[in-house]
Amino acid sequence: MAQCPLSSEFDIIFAGGGATACVVAGRLAACDSSLKILILEAGEHTLNEPAHVQPYQYITHHAPTSTTLTSNVGNPTPRLNGRAPIVHCGHCVGGGSSVNFMVYTRAPASDFDDWEVDGWGSENLIPLMKKLETYEVQPDRPTHGYNGPIKVSSGGRKLGISEEFVHVGTTYHKRSYADDTDDLETCNTYSPWAKYIDGTTGRRSDAAHLYIYNQAHNPNLQLWVGKRVKRIIFEGKRAVGVEFTSDTVSCPGADQLSNIARASKLVVVSAGAFGSPAILERSGIGADAVLKRCGIKQLVNLPGVGENYRDHNGAIVPYFAGDGVVTMDSLWRGEESVVQESVARWKSDGKSLIAQNGIDVKIKWRPDDDELKAMGSTFQTRWKEFFQDRPRQGCCHIRPHGRVSRYAPLSSDFPPRNYLGAGYFTLYPTSVGSVHIKLGDNGKEELDFTTGYLDDPSDIVPLNFGYKKMREIFRRMPSYRGEVHTGHPRFPKGSAAVCREASGPVDLNGPDIIYTAEDDEAIDRFHRDNMQTSWHSLGTCAMKPEADQGVVDARLNVYGVTNLKVADMSIAPKNVGTNTYSTALLIGEKAAIIIAEDLGMHCRLCTW
Known part of the structure; x- marks a missing residue:
């Protein structure tokens, strides 16, 4: 070629x-x-x-020296407390498919019907969804394909924290479990999270x-x-x-x-x-x-x-994990014995943590009546206009990560030990931005990029509530050993919400943290200071x-x-x-x- x-x-x-x-x-x-x-x-x-075919190396594309991503700097906005948000996109052959997290999700079929474009409805597109994939996770699923070029599997090794997350989610959070929530319909259900990884070779798909x-x-x-x-x-x-x-x-x-x-x-x-x-x-x-x-x-x-x-708005917050918990951190820290052993097995049979992204389970979450009430009046109009009559559309993806955060494995901010990440991103933000060219002061072309992030007051509400819900789920997981406070909201001294290291989880049926108005302000400020793109x-x-x-x-x-x-x-x-x-x-x-x-x-x- x-x-x-x-x-x-x-x-x-x-x-x-x-x-x-x-x-x-x-x-x-x-x-x-x-x-x-x-x-x-x-x-x-x-x-x-x-760096592209070994799945675990996806995090390296976010290193400061990486040449495989382009950083698009948005205009500063008061909605983000004056921050200039940065949104990356792929800068290599294959674009995002060569550098992304490899998480396999599909939009509900009704999303494409909502486009209201002739020839682009779900009845036109479902055959193409099936045509492009080989779904190696389960056989004979009617909306999945089994002869396409793109391989979808469970990856090379499952992390134990996924079972903990599902157990807490289905008991404390009182949501059901299903083997497949990427059937274009199922929502508000815990499930495994398949990956764009070839189940035989362990390579990125x-x-x-x-x-x-x-x-x-x-x-x-x-x-x-x-x-x-x-x-x-x-x-x-x-x-x-x-x-x-x-x-x-x-x-x-x-x-x-x-x-x-x-x-x-x-x-x-x-x-x-x-x-x-x-x-x-x-x-x-x-x-x-x-x-x-x-x-x-x-x-x-x-x-x-x-x-x-448009984009999705997201955040990942770090937690301490127990000493015996298997995570991706030792691999990403480059511990020689771990890397050598993992790579050797990957080359042999396509397995090991090399064929992992650290994300095994998820829920596309919709609030129940009590949660919707707790989210407050700001979100009610958006809920009634968009979500209420669309039962297949979730408000947020929430999931555990077998790693500390998006970027920390590449830095010295976190001393060597086991960490977990709690990730959540909103699926249908209201706010809209723009991308144009302009001439800079030096006469060269620049990007005039307005993200629109959080311009609509309803957009931050699922983030704020998502933080609280994720924290309660994590506090009940056996691997939990407290919050890494530097990656969480700074709650007022003496608050019941103050983040700290812990000796173990709270009781599964224990009470939730009670947040004061000051605590809520800290969470809101945290997201305005730290909310990021989901690269979508x-x-x-x-x-x-x-x-x-x-x-x-x-x-x-x-x-x-x-x-x-x-x-x-x-x-x-x-x-x-x-x-x-x-x-x-x-x-x-x-x-x-x-x-x-x-x-x-x-x-x-x-x-x-």
Whole structure:
């Protein structure tokens, strides 16, 4: 598979090489190997790199020296106490599929019906959900697939804390248990959390290896890394190619001057929620005010470009764990004997903690009447407008982590011992942001990124309540040895909620912590100071009517031009209650069918 320019004439060019682009390009190439396809990816290769194929190494992509993520810095906001939130996205072949947590969740089928887009309802998409996966967890499940490229398993080794979490959840929290809550319907139930990990090899199950790298024998499918797409080239209003720059490190012998590659049939923008609107705006497609301030001549007035930004809001807080509890921390600290033993077994049979992400169970939680009352009046309107009549939509994902936190294993902030993390993120925040380009003081392009986080007062309520509920569950788990106070709210001195180390758990039927008004303020302040992205950015090139700030139609065509489509998470018109990798794959499968139909390609792609 070519890595540097050999030809500048193609049938289809993909501007971006993330998960969705890999799916679309891979499907089309497999359907017709004579089709000349070019994928331009700004990041680096991931082929058989341990940091990408060994599941436990996903945490390394958040190291300060990592080159596989792009850090998008949001505008400071008073809702976050003046913080400038940072949202990462994948910067490598396969995008998020090559660096994410590998947690397998799927949105409820009703989420896609709520999109209200012709051809994108659940009845259209469920066959594609099944087509893309091999579900190794349980056989004969009607909404799961068993012959697809993406492998889904339980991972290489189960952590004991998962059983503790489920036991407390089903007794103290009084929710039921099910083997599968990713059946597109079940909600508010504890269950195992499957992973995008091949159950046989123990390798990460990513779009790059399973749709693109496995077709390296096809010279017509070319993947060029280190290529940043500047803009789309038009003849009139017909997209005919792209202009891009080369990174000399990724492609020795290339230069930093702009290059042009031409596409005779189609250009597909697939650079994600941040990259795709930026490429369109640099190409003259967007709001007049945005383009004028950057000195760009407008080709199409499309004010929806860069609007409708959405994400999920999350937090992970640390707990001490008992000395005998198996966690991921010793592996992530790089303890040589643990790493060597684990890697040796992984190479032998695909098992061990190498094939783990530290997350084995979850609940997609909905409040009961008592919990809803405790959440207060601020959330009531949102509940009645959205959640009340949608029983399959949860408010939060909550789960235990067999690790201290997102970043701490890479630092010296926590002395060596066993830790657990409590993770919770909201699934349908109301707040909306935007992503645009602008010129900085030095005249260079920058990102004008407004996250919108917590702009709506109802969005922080599930976070605040989620913290309390998770803490009560953790306090009752046998592995619990108290809170790591530096990673929790700073409660007033003398408060019953003050965080501290403990000798063991409280009684399963013991009383809950009683929080005062001052305690609640501390929790609220903690989330405004520490709430983070869940890396689920979407919506900035929304598939909606043009009059409703839409950017693409139901067949992914950009309004006002021809031969140009967008295919990635940016086209999602509304949020989805899931980790978004599953939706990115789904969009890729649907886009492949749409493009095959548009090009008159007669193959099995078009039979779904």
